[in-house]
Amino acid sequence: MSSPAAHADHEFMARALRLAERGLYSTTPNPRVGCVIVRDGRVVGEGWHARAGEAHAEIHALRAAGAAARGATAYVTLEPCSHHGRTPPCAEALIAAGVTRVVAAMEDPNPRVAGQGMVALRAAGIVAECGLLGDAARELNIGFAARMTRGRPWLRLKLAASLDGKTALLNGASQWITGAAARQDGHRWRARACAILSGIGTVRDDDPQLNVRGVETTRQPLKVVIDSRLELPLDARVLAGGGVLVAAAQDDAAKIAALRERGAEVLLLPDAGGKVDLAALLEELGRRGVNEVHAEAGFKLNGSLLGAGLVDELLLYLAPCLIGDAARGMFNLPALDSLDGKQRLAIRDVRMVGPDLRLLARFG
Numbered sequence: 001m002s003s004p005a006a007h008a009d010h011e012f013m014a015r016a017l018r019l020a021e022r023g024l025y026s027t028t029p030n031p032r033v034g035c036v037i038v039r040d041g042r043v044v045g046e047g048w049h050a051r052a053g054e055a056h057a058e059i060h061a062l063r064a065a066g067a068a069a070r071g072a073t074a075y076v077t078l079e080p081c082s083h084h085g086r087t088p089p090c091a092e093a094l095i096a097a098g099v100t101r102v103v104a105a106m107e108d109p110n111p112r113v114a115g116q117g118m119v120a121l122r123a124a125g126i127v128a129e130c131g132l133l134g135d136a137a138r139e140l141n142i143g144f145a146a147r148m149t150r151g152r153p154w155l156r157l158k159l160a161a162s163l164d165g166k167t168a169l170l171n172g173a174s175q176w177i178t179g180a181a182a183r184q185d186g187h188r189w190r191a192r193a194c195a196i197l198s199g200i201g202t203v204r205d206d207d208p209q210l211n212v213r214g215v216e217t218t219r220q221p222l223k224v225v226i227d228s229r230l231e232l233p234l235d236a237r238v239l240a241g242g243g244v245l246v247a248a249a250q251d252d253a254a255k256i257a258a259l260r261e262r263g264a265e266v267l268l269l270p271d272a273g274g275k276v277d278l279a280a281l282l283e284e285l286g287r288r289g290v291n292e293v294h295a296e297a298g299f300k301l302n303g304s305l306l307g308a309g310l311v312d313e314l315l316l317y318l319a320p321c322l323i324g325d326a327a328r329g330m331f332n333l334p335a336l337d338s339l340d341g342k343q344r345l346a347i348r349d350v351r352m353v354g355p356d357l358r359l360l361a362r363f364g
Contacts, residue, residue, distance in 0.1 A: 008038075008041065009075070009103060009132055010132065010133070012036050012038055012043070012073075012075040012103075013036075013075045013077070013103065013105055013132045013133045014133065015034075015036050015043075015046070015075075016034040016035055016036045016046070016057075016075045016076060016077050016105070017034060017077050017105070017133060017136055017137065017140065018034065019034030019035070019036070019046060019047070019048040019057070020032045020033050020034030020048055020049075020057070020077045020137075020140055021034075021140065022034070022048050022050075023048050023049050023050055023051070024140075024191075024192050025191045025192055025215070025217040025218070025219070026050055026051045026217070026218050026219060027049055027050065027051055027052065028052070028194045028219075028289065028290075028291055028292075029052060029144075029147075029194065029289030029290070029291060030049060030051075030052045030144075031049070031078055031108075031141040031144040032048075032049065032077075032140050032141055032144075033048065033049045033056060033057040033058075033076065033077050033078045034046070034047070034048040034049075034057050034076070034077050035047055035048070035057035035058045035060070035061040035074060035075065035076040035077070036061065036074070036075045036076075037061045037062065037064075037065045037068075037069055037072050037073070037074050037075075037099070038072060038073050038074075038075065039065075039068050039069075039071060039072035039073070044064070044065040044066075044068035044069065044072060045060075045061040045062060045063070045064035045065025045066070045068065045069065046060075046061050046064060047059070047060020047061040047063070047064060048060065051218070056081065056090050057076060057077075057090075058074065058076055058080055058090040058093060058094060059090065059093055061074065062093055062094070062097050065097070069097040069098060069099055070097065070098035070099070071098065071099075071100050072099050072100070072101075073099065073100070073101040073102070073103060074094055074099045074101070074102045074103070075103045075132075076090075076102065076103070076104050076105070077104070077105045077106070077133075077137045077140070078104065078105065078106060078108055078137060078141065079104045079106065079107050079108040079113060079115070079117045079118055079130065080093075080094055080102065080104070080117040080118075080121070081108065081110075081112075081113050081117055082112075082113055082116040082117040082119075082120050089117075089120075090117070091117040091120040091121055092120070094121065094126070095120070095121065095124040095126065099126060100126060100127065101126065101127040101128075101129075102118075102121050102126055102127070102128045102129070103129045103130075103132055104117075104118065104128070104129070104130045104131075104132075105130075105131070105132055105133050105134050105136070105137035106130065106131070106134045106137040106138055106141075107130055109144070109145045109148040109149050110148050111148065118130055141291075142154050142292070143193075143194070143290075143291030143292030143293075144291045146291070146312070147286045147289075147290070147291050151283055151286050151287075152279075152282040152283050152285070152286040152310075153194065153195070153282060153285055153286055153290045153291055153292055153293045154291065154292050154293070154312050154313075155197075155282065155292075155293045155295060155305070155310055155311050155312050155313075156189065156193070156292065156293065156294050156295065156312065156313050156314075156315055157295045157297075157302060157305065157306075157311045157313070157314050157315065158186055158189060158294060158295065158296050158314075158315040158316075158317075159302070159314065159315070159316050159317070159330050160174070160176075160177050160178040160182065160183075160186075160316075160317045160319065161177065161316065161317070161318055161319070161330055162177055162318070162319055162321045162322055162323040162327070163318055163319070163320060163321065163322055164322045164323060164324070164325075164327075165329055165330055166323040166324070166327035166328060166329060167298075167299060167327075167328055167329065167330055168205070168298070168299075168327060168328040169323065169326075169327050169328070170326050170327055170328065173205070174205070174206060175206060177319045177321070177323075178317045178319045178356045179319070179354045179355050179356055180354065181353050181354025181355075181356070182317040182319075182353045182354055182356040182358065184214055184215075185317075185353045185358065186296075186315075186317070187212055187213055187214055187215050188215050189294055189315060190211075190212045190215075190221065190294050191212045191215045191217045191221075192292060192294075193221050193292040193293060193294035194221055194222065194285075194289070194290040194291050194292050194293070195221050195222040195223070195224050195245075195285055195290045195292075195293045195294070196210045196211070196221045196222070196223055196224065196293075196294050196295075196296065197224040197225075197226070197293050197294070197295040197296070197297065198210055198223075198224070198225055198226070198238075198295070198296050198297045198301075199225070199226045199227070199297045199298055199300070199301035200225065200226065200227040200228070200229075200231050200232060201297075201298040201300060201301065202296065202297050202298045202301075203225060203227075203232060203233075203236055203238055204231075204233075205298070207236060207237050207238075208237065208238060208296070209237045209238060209240070210223040210225075210238050210296070211223070211241070220241070220243055221243075221294070222243055222244075222245060222285075222288075222290065223238055223243055223244045223245070224244075224245045224246075224247060224281075224285070224293075225238060225244065225245070225246050225247070226247050226276050226278075226281070226297075226301060227246050227247065227248055227276075228248060228249040228250060228270075228274065228275045228276050229248070229249070229250050230246070230248050230250055230252050230255040230256065230259070230266075232246060232259065232264075234258055234259070234262055239259075239262045239263065239264060242263040242264075244263065244264040244265065245264070245265050245266075245267060246259055246264050246265065246266045246267070247267050247269055247276045247281050248266055248267070248268055248269070248276065249268065249269065249270035249271070249274055249275050249276050249277075250270075250274075251268055267281075267284065269281055269284070275304075278304060278305060278308050278310055279308055279310060282310055295311075298328070299328050299329050299330055299331055299332045300332045302330060302331045302332070303331040303332035303333045304332075306331055306333065306343070307333060307334075311363060312362065312363060312364070313348070313360060313361060313362040313363065314345065314359070314360070314361045314362075315358070315359075315360055316358070316359045316360075316361065317353065317356050317357070317358050318356060318357040318358075318359070319355070319356050320355055320356070320357075343363065344363075345361040345362060345363055346361065346362050347359060347360070347361045348360045348361065348362050
């Protein structure tokens, strides 16, 4: 049975996590962080990080607390930073404010911090603890942690399929297999991503916009189109509004110039087979500060991403309908000779979204 103090710690950290979620759509490339400052069992200040370049969660909370921060406990969802970036170190601000205890949900995976914030706090005589509701904090910043620890973003592959596992008719038609509620839910997942990725086949078949609609957000994710032979039509809707990166393998000066004239950036990343090097593309996106990639593509690119080991989780919407064997499946993958070669996933979440079933399943 937990003590009253432990229960209070849990309650205040849960509040800090709810604050951090307010930055779900806006903090990239920074992590989502919330902070609650408590003195004598009462919240005296709280805040969250809204966007890069602005004050961190701890600073907002300390400003709200003022003099009441002295002798208080700060609950923060990520270890306070200890280095000078766009803003001064939060660990120093907490020390200067006179807090006596800091409870962090998780250590900062950024190698520039990686425990040094907690070391600085302890060196100043502050009781510094780490790990409370750490799993929830890591889920909130799963892309940031992925980029910091392995150099490439977290890739979430979204699929909409019939109950017999088909994503489009043989002719490519796929609008709409799932219902309006599932499509709207998909836009919320788009909004939290830093980049939306698709392939030239999907662009040709569906002419998607690859943007966030119907969700209140202060930014649009980067749009990434994998187009090995530079076949992207210049009137494609994805090019409207800019913010487009075209990943190609063929160096065609005229086509590249035409795409640039439409406001797109073209990045040449050929692999040995004359296609786009998908791993190199993900690494480049990581260098650009992309934490989460939301992929919506056809079965060929889906299979290529999966075969390259670049997919971290599946966001799968299943509609209560059947399309038939001739329709397109989810992945273009080689046949297996044995079930020993099957790829295993762990189902993390199952829920109904309107009439459709949503599954979140993770590899690894």
